[in-house]
Amino acid sequence: MDVQFLTYLFVGASFVLYIGIAIWSRAGSTKDFYVAGGGVPPAANGMATAADWMSAASFISMAGLIAYQGYDASVYLMGWTGGYVMLAMLLAPYLRKFGKFTVPDFIGDRYYSNVARTVAVICVIFVSFTYVAGQMRGTGIVFARFLEVDVNIGVVIGMVIVFFYAVLGGMKGITYTQVAQYCVLITAFIVPAVFLSIMMTGHVLPQTGLGATFVDAAGNDSGQYILDRLDGLLDELGITPYTDGSQPMINVFFITAALMCGTAGLPHVIVRFFTVPRVRDARISAGWALIFIALLYTTAPAVGVFARTNIIETVNNNAYEEIPGWFKSWENVGLIGWLDKNDDGRVQMGAGDPFSGKPEFQSGPLETDGERGEHGQRIVTNTPTEGDNEVYVDRDIIVLANPEIGGLPAWVVALMAAGGVAAALSTAAGLLLVISAAISHDLIKKQINPHLSERGELIAARSAAAVAVVIAGYFGINPPGFVAQVVAFAFGLAASSFFPAILMGIFDKRMNREGAIVGMIVGLSFTFCYIVYTKFINTDPSIWWFGISPEGIGTLGMLLHFVVAFVVSRATKAPPAEIQELVESVRVPRGAGVAHSH
Numbered sequence: 001m002d003v004q005f006l007t008y009l010f011v012g013a014s015f016v017l018y019i020g021i022a023i024w025s026r027a028g029s030t031k032d033f034y035v036a037g038g039g040v041p042p043a044a045n046g047m048a049t050a051a052d053w054m055s056a057a058s059f060i061s062m063a064g065l066i067a068y069q070g071y072d073a074s075v076y077l078m079g080w081t082g083g084y085v086m087l088a089m090l091l092a093p094y095l096r097k098f099g100k101f102t103v104p105d106f107i108g109d110r111y112y113s114n115v116a117r118t119v120a121v122i123c124v125i126f127v128s129f130t131y132v133a134g135q136m137r138g139t140g141i142v143f144a145r146f147l148e149v150d151v152n153i154g155v156v157i158g159m160v161i162v163f164f165y166a167v168l169g170g171m172k173g174i175t176y177t178q179v180a181q182y183c184v185l186i187t188a189f190i191v192p193a194v195f196l197s198i199m200m201t202g203h204v205l206p207q208t209g210l211g212a213t214f215v216d217a218a219g220n221d222s223g224q225y226i227l228d229r230l231d232g233l234l235d236e237l238g239i240t241p242y243t244d245g246s247q248p249m250i251n252v253f254f255i256t257a258a259l260m261c262g263t264a265g266l267p268h269v270i271v272r273f274f275t276v277p278r279v280r281d282a283r284i285s286a287g288w289a290l291i292f293i294a295l296l297y298t299t300a301p302a303v304g305v306f307a308r309t310n311i312i313e314t315v316n317n318n319a320y321e322e323i324p325g326w327f328k329s330w331e332n333v334g335l336i337g338w339l340d341k342n343d344d345g346r347v348q349m350g351a352g353d354p355f356s357g358k359p360e361f362q363s364g365p366l367e368t369d370g371e372r373g374e375h376g377q378r379i380v381t382n383t384p385t386e387g388d389n390e391v392y393v394d395r396d397i398i399v400l401a402n403p404e405i406g407g408l409p410a411w412v413v414a415l416m417a418a419g420g421v422a423a424a425l426s427t428a429a430g431l432l433l434v435i436s437a438a439i440s441h442d443l444i445k446k447q448i449n450p451h452l453s454e455r456g457e458l459i460a461a462r463s464a465a466a467v468a469v470v471i472a473g474y475f476g477i478n479p480p481g482f483v484a485q486v487v488a489f490a491f492g493l494a495a496s497s498f499f500p501a502i503l504m505g506i507f508d509k510r511m512n513r514e515g516a517i518v519g520m521i522v523g524l525s526f527t528f529c530y531i532v533y534t535k536f537i538n539t540d541p542s543i544w545w546f547g548i549s550p551e552g553i554g555t556l557g558m559l560l561h562f563v564v565a566f567v568v569s570r571a572t573k574a575p576p577a578e579i580q581e582l583v584e585s586v587r588v589p590r591g592a593g594v595a596h597s598h
Contacts, residue, residue, distance in 0.1 A: 188419020
């Protein structure tokens with residue numbers, strides 16, 4: 001069976017599985033729709049949390065960023081992993097004990113204010129739509145390559161699938177679908193990595209293969225460490241060695257902190273801890289999630305190194321007619337571009353961009369006719385740069401193309417396709433549910449129409465989810481950047497808006513509604529404006545404050561939030577006594593085995 005047939009088989013079978021689970025677990029009440037009935041076992045919740053967390057950015061883009069940024073990309077591993085530990089230790093059990101449907105629900109009740117609730121809803125919408133745009137784009141990329149359709153059509157296919165099980169099943173359907181998606185995606189990520197590790201280093205575990213010596217095709221140990229080999233290849237091309245960092249230390253610190261605190265403040269991750277029966281289960285499920293996530297995160301650096309090494313060795317200085325098939329497959333969908341600057345018919349790699357922007361082809365973004373150059377390549381129309389590099393490789397394809405680059409069996413390639421789809425869909429569904437819950441529960445039920453029946457609220461939640469799918473699809477078709485970069489912005493916005501408000505809501509009895517409202521507005525506004533200005537209006541890095549990139553500015557926004565909220569709260573009236581007693585009961589271990597009922 002060829003790759004294309006197996007891909008349709010694997011992806012189609014996974015869709016049947018997801019839809020079947022969604023029908024079996026469809027929501028019958030608002031409690032089912034918002035928090036899966038509050039009875040999800042810790043291990044299953046940990047697996048669902050891992051799938052919710054390991055988005056298209058983690059599955060598709062992270063290894064690509066590591067492959068091309070090397071040491072500098074370690075901020076993603078440190079930030080995202082550290083953030084999960086912080087979430088498990090600082091927030092999850094206390095939020096579960098507080099016992100609410102959504103993060104705005106916690107903010108509204110803790111700060112005894114519908115204004116605070118509304119500000120939190122706005123923050124949820126900002127953060128979640130920024131995040132979900134990356135997921136929908138990732139979905140489109142996977143479909144484009146493996147189903148051979150336009151990326152935008154791939155986004156629409158993803159919208160239809162997510163619409164079905166998110167709108168029908170709510171959190172209950174999403175939870176059990178995510179358990180299945182985790183099994184698919186982690187298998188798809190690890191199996192190719194194990195194959196490549198054996199082929200390139202002789203080690204079964206990719207984690208140990210990363211520190212091993214290179215083994216050639218005949219099985220002979222070269223005695224050269226795989227990292228030294230990659231550094232040497234990059235040095236020959238005039239590119240910064242893989243193990244050297246180029247980021248200023250202050251920027252590394254700020255990006256890591258923004259990713260860490262953003263992780264702890266992401267509403268679609270936090271809400272997962274509302275679905276377990278008891279407070280103790282929230283901490284246990286966080287431990288399970290960390291184990292499940294670590295399986296992928298400790299494998300990603302090896303995948304990045306193996307892929308970058310294979311790309312250089314199989315592509316650089318080879319004639320286009322002899323180039324591997326995967327290169328032309330991804331070129332056909334517009335995610336690889338070759339501009340023959342010296343007109344020698346050979347593909348040369350080097351430092352810098354080959355041309356301005358992403359590749360634009362004479363025949364459009366997806367191959368639709370026979371308009372090709374003299375060597376058979378798609379004709380790039382971008383303005384060439386002055387450097388020697390002739391090849392554009394989209395970072396988002398590294399993981400998906402890895403089995404083909406390494407020459408692995410067809411079924412492994414098809415498995416990777418199913419895993420990529422699962423990763424993108426799982427996180428998109430979780431984000432869309434958070435958006436719909438914020439609108440139907442916190443805006444409509446809590447403020448606009450408090451007398452709304454449960455059936456009416458369920459209809460409102462499903463309608464809000466449907467509208468959110470359409471908007472997310474639009475952003476997926478018109479993304480403002482690479483998948484992982486877009487997601488990084490969401491972390492900055494979450495760090496500057498939710499993390500301080502939740503942390504102080506649990507550990508500072510004196511924090512009042514005035515401080516929380518002003519803090520959230522200042523943190524979110526500052527971070528959003530900085531990102532938009534430095535990323536889309538003036539992209540010159542010399543204007544960055546203190547050398548802090550847009551990906552790291554969420555840390556400064558968070559510090560502003562803390563300071564402003566503290567000052568305002570101390571200058572205004574203290575919270576009512578019953579609120580202070582509520583905070584005391586939430587954060588004290590007394591009665592920790594019992595969660596509040598919704």
